Amino acid sequence: MSHRRMPPAVRAAYRTEMRAARTGADPGIRWQHLERAHILSQPWPWPHTRNHLAMFTLAVAQRDRREAFGQVIRIIVAAPGSALGRYPEGNTGRARVGLTQPMPMPADLAELLQVAQGEPGPGVIP
Structure with a gap:
């Protein structure tokens, strides 16, 4: 995604998920x-x-050492990976999932990200 700033609709959904x-x-x-x-x-x-x-914070609160360690690695590589456009789409970010493993994306999130990129989503008629 070439946008420097997160589009408003994506930002709103992101904030809703983080708040929940x-x-x-x-x-x-x-x-x-x-x-x-x-x-x-x-x-x-x-x-x-x-x-x-x-x-990382949730993993520490749950005393999940494996997850916490995996998150430390991901904290280090997240910003450079995003800045370079090198991230596996759909990856959930958990330590049990490989750093570079693409995963199926939930349909609602895929549509939201497509529309944010200026591409019609699956239910959008151009």
Whole structure:
């Protein structure tokens, strides 16, 4: 994505996911929101890094050493990867997933990112 700033619709969805991750009571649901926010944030260095910082914080709170260590690595590479356009689309950002492993993207997020790029989404008639 060539935009320097996150488009407003993507930013709103990203903030909604990050807020839900912060305020959720169930840890599994919190991770799901962080994963969705990660997918949205990948093209932009700062939001992408902030997402990994939030993942690190949750991993530490859960005393999950493997996840916390994996997030430290991802915090280091998130901004350069985003800035260079080198990130695997759809990747959820968790330590259990390879750093360069592309993954299927949820349809709603794929459509949002396509529209933000100026491409018609699957349900959009040009």
